[in-house]
Amino acid sequence: MSEYLVIVESPAKAKTIGKYLGKKYTVKASMGHVRDLPKSQLGVDVEKNFEPKYITIRGKGDVIKSLRDARKKAKKVFLAADPDREGEAIAWHLATLLDVNQDEACRVVFHEITKDAVRDAFHQPRKLNHHLINAQQTRRILDRLVGYRLSPLLWRKVKKGLSAGRVQSVAVRLIVDREREIRAFEPQEYWTVDAQFQVPEGKFKARFYGYDNTKTELPDRSAVDALLEKIDGQPFAVERVKRSERRRNPSPPFTTSSLQQEAARKLGFRASKTMSVAQQLYEGLDVGAEGSVGLITYMRTDSTRIAETAQTEARQFIAERYGANYVPKEARQFSTKNNAQDAHEGIRPTSVLRTPEAIKEHLSRDQYRLYKLIWERFVASQMAHAVLDTTTVDISANGAWFRATGSVVKFPGFMAVYTEGTDDQPSEEQDKKLLPPIEEGQVLPEPEVVPEQHFTEPPPRYSESSLVKAMEELGIGRPSTYAPTMETILKRGYVVLDQKRFFPTELGEIVVDLLVQNFRQLIDVDFTAHLEKQLDLIEEGKTDWVQLLEEFNRELEADLEKAEATLEHVQIADEESDVECEKCGRKMVYKHGRYGKFLACPGFPECRNTKPIVKEVGVDCPICSKPLVERRGKRKVFFGCSGYPDCEYVLWDRPTGALCPVCYHPMVEKKAKGGVKLVCSNESAHPDAATPERSKGTKNKKLS
Template sequence: MYKSLVIVESPVKAKTINQYLGDKYIVKSSIGHVRDLSSNQAKKRKNSKYSFSEYYEKKILIQQMGINPYKNWNVEYHILPGKEKIIEELKKIANTVDYIYLATDLDREGEAIAWHLKEVIGGDSSKFIRVVFNEITQHSIKKAFQNIGQINMHRVYAQQARRFMDRIVGYMISPLLWGKICRGLSAGRVQSVAVRIVVDREDEIKNFVSKEYWKLNINLITSKKKNIMMEVTHYENKILTLNNKKQVNIMIEKLKNQSFFITDRKDKILYRKPTAPFITSTLQQASSLHLGFSVKKTMFLAQKLYEEGYITYMRTDSCFLSSYAIKKARNYIKYFYGAHFLPNIPNIYLNTKDAQEAHEAIRPTDITITTIDQDKINSDAIKLYKLIWNQFIACQMKPEKYKSIIIKVIVDKFILHASENITIFSGWTTVKKKLNLIQNQFEDLIVSEALFLKKILPIQTFTNPSPRFNEASLVRELEKKGIGRPSTYASIITKIKDKGYLKIQNKKLYATKIGRILITQLKKYFTDLVDYDFTARMEKKLDQISDNKIFWKNVLNVFFKNFLKQFEQAKKPSEEGGMENNTIILTDINCCNCNKKMGIKHAITGVFLSCSGYNLKSKDRCKHTINLISSNDFNFIKKKYVTKKEIKRKCEKCNIIMDDYLINKNLKIYICSNSPTCIVYYIEKGKFDSPVYLSKKLYCEKCKNHMLLKTGKFGKFFMCVNQACKNTRKILSNGKVSEPKLEPIPFKDILCDKSDTWFVLREGISGIFFAAHTFPKSRETRSPFVEELAKFKHLLPTKLHYLADAPKIDEKGNKTIICFDKLSKKQYIASKKEGKFTGWSAFFIKNQWFISKKS
């Protein structure tokens, strides 16, 4: 009989912890949250029977939200769908044990899960014990169970306050946006601020006026034939400013016949300290920079590493390291790198003001594990682990020591400078394998030494706006402004991308038109909601609730009172000062179906032209639309960006740069960036470059009907006009239309292993694969072996014959299997032995197979 029940969130975490606890414990997983605010699907469906005004009646609104802000924040929780069996099992075990250890994560969300578990299991409250640990290791688990405690209700209150505010914003503003702007829109207390950051940067870039300036570099040669590149920095004791080619030519003429001598040389010994160990935001940024991982992928992989016991908890804003961890790192450095790499005292890193000191930075749990076996965890997780390992070891090493040499040349009225850094002691950069590619150019130079002119190099440059955000830099900006917390960064970015407010091109974030409209309206009618300082102050208040410095319901009351005042004004008709409606902007273009005027419409899928007869009664209704292609999207496809000197069209009313869209090869439309508030537009006729997908008509490969260009949540695509067919073809990043999808091919002679079914060959985003023919009843899938495709080559389309002709075995007789390269988007083959990849692979290049072996 078990005497104690331990509950964690994750099955993987449960499995890992179970290894370290004895027979007196049974470890079970809740698989995340078990309870949430009432909002089941039945209640959501009731929305359809309410009109816009009826929905906002107090009784109905409270029913939908599951909380009552008018009655001391009474709340109604419900068990999440699918968690009933889990709760039933936990209750059954709980009745047989003496103690119940709630070992959920150590952040506010984990504290709330622990409290919900206690509430739903019920029974004697003295049986429940809270236990937290920063890492899943035997050392940490043992220590945690020796330092048990109770649920921290103040942290639970902070989580509830955040959840209640988010629920109010989402459930009250979203229907308003649906009615005023377009269906599918929603607002979030923190997500909307993140969208605003990108929108503000978008406006800055769009309206940035680039200015020309020049740099003047001089290539000089020493007596020993060494090349020295120097920059002309001053003229007549002022910083040299060159704005055009004419000024540059004047300076070149003055420098041509001068004699150059080294006037001054300064040598300094400098130190570059290692950076702090990773916190959540810096890990996301480093992972993006060095590994190319998205924020969501980074956190997913970090979660796996944590649950498997390889790293400490990955949601933290603290640079603190335990003395135990520092001691282990110092011993490792001394043994493997040498005592001369070890500082006399450990390196200590200061936290930001709001960081939680009790948490540790992200580090390896066992410093002796330098890499992980690929059989235990996937290759991307291994790369992330190595990044964390390197950062942790480096942060406890001595600084890099280098000599900085600055050379100065004064000639006539000009001052030239050049500098070089020479590494003396690599220090922490040894771990990062940082290399200085150019060294010792200046080492032998002395004052008064003659230098000989080889070439004057004028460099034309233009000022640039601030760069676009990528996911990692957006996280850095959120952190800088005090918006969000480590546990929320990934979900914030994921939500605003999925909603269509941002799009990603070449890993950069662009605000969509509907995202800009949303922020414009929220800035006007819900100033607090998208105010940077207000959101940051609210985060601090949540921290104060956690620390029992302020009462949580007081914070909610103040928030709701101010929010309600703004909300009541926004929901009024626009003519009474309420939120403006997203009205159609009529143009001079006639509908080709009914000859009515076409109008500019803004929706969550983008900007398009719609017939003004769309909203008429069914008899006269016309559903004709014309897709508009943004020049930004087209320029990205062509990789031909607008030149700095190009003059962009401005709105005559707002005096801001207009958005331009291609209607067809002969028509372009310019729309004010402030549309639909501003109705100014211009139509330009001419011959314009157009994307590849507009160059010819496309026919459906299934039913031979025409295919029309459509715009969806994830971009533009072609759809068959035959509604019964429903065939689609996506548009690739290069502007070309994707190849037709492979129709499922039955392989009735190849049976599934896990069910009494047979396989069909399908094609997905990761190439071809076998799937059970009874999908989704049976979800069994696997990659085909080459020998299987070769045996049934007659079933395959011609485009897949090359795979059937690939080598069936490697040189050691191991069978080969079909694989997919995510970077090149091409199929290749690899061999397996006893279910594991051998390192042998082959690639199809120029109509033949080339074999590659792992070194």
């Protein structure tokens, strides 16, 4: 019989921790939350200080029984859920269900799952932190009050199935406001004029700056013509050469927000994917002889603080691999934003000595790419600044000044490892160019003068990366809420993600307008940010959570009563397609479902015909010659015959348009080490796996 029972959230975490604790400990997983508010009712007694009515989550019966059986055999229970509000709440629910004495030190917290961190945590368990629990519980009740009071109003006045959320509604408003800003934008004309010089040492380009060294705009063609006339036939002389040394500091270690942004920029990851893969790296993976080990620190954090031991290890590593001049004189300290919670460190590898290359063979492609990003960012954050030599050259011709800039890396510093990506910003390639040797007073050869017309552009639509950044800067939500918020607004059909940019739907705009007109405070950015600060104060024990709920609910009830009386029914017309319903002849309309848009007959309920929206892939079915189309299943995209159900031909890999020279079936793209390879989709035609390669994982039906 084990003396101690340890409960964590996931089996992967249980496996990693179990190997560090020894035979006296039994480690089990709760599989996340075990209790929650009921789905069938509000589940909050507003009249009794907002007392929540928790129930066991459906489907968790076997898990709870297993935990109770293990509890009977153990002398003591340790609750080791994640080190945040949500984890504290899970620990509290488990303590309640399993009759764990909450006056005892039963809570164990660690910020990385390594041998030393886990053992140290078990040497200093603590009591449950009820300030943390209250903060989580308050957020849950706030969201329940909004969702269960406001959503039914939307069902009655707008459309069934809608929902409103305290954070999600504000996120949709940001997207709607940006779209309207783009629509209202009026482009302004402006021109640039470049002088392209050819000197013996090479080519370079200077851009018109202004007249007599004063910045001057070129708003139209007449201004450009006046400039061209002024410099026509005039000598171009170098008036000034300014050389300076510029230092560039590294970015801090990742927070949840910056990790999601950078993984989107550099890896093309959705925020939800980033958090899923990061969770795997945190909970532990088998890396060969070392066994299962947590590879990164806790991934839900808005702090950039780094443990002194980790900094010391990083500095030693940098000195050995890159040289002593790559190590700053003092360990770097990064400032943390005012509203950041500093309970956790920034996201870093649990050991910098565990390089990406050393463990690559043990990780999936996504795990490796994200770990490499985190490792490089952390190592760079502890390195010396980069030094760049910058040169600015001012050239004049009859009082018209042109300016050329360039730079060269004198000492790469942290840039030898990593540089941060950017959102919606022009390339810095021109700034990086090294200019040829130029001296003051030098007369340059006649340049080629190139005028070019431009128009100002509206602000870009939000990407996942820039929306996360905006939510963080505005104080909307917390690290753990960014990814689920974006998934929710997509699922509800309030926005769509097209070419990695958010567009509001008509439904999204209608709901935002309704909320702005009737629940101005609820959808106000500043009010939502204020609530987040209040939740932080509850966590710190400085604000009463019941009082906060009373004030919020009073305002919500007043707005609901007013909206119920004054709000008229809003009719949303479905967008009509050019596809005719084969059952009744009506023009089908576009609908939003769980897996995206689909076509439905507007004659519902008399006619219930629906069909998926299909996209042809430019390849014909080898069985019946009808076009192959892209279809979406529950888990992935596949490619099937448009003649279904008469023809059931299907491919699980994307066809390229090429045909196999042996059997004339489609060639498909198959993922392989080092990239993608071209293989034949028809396995039966190549039983000996001869050239051309065949796709082993493809199961085609009705192949001749």
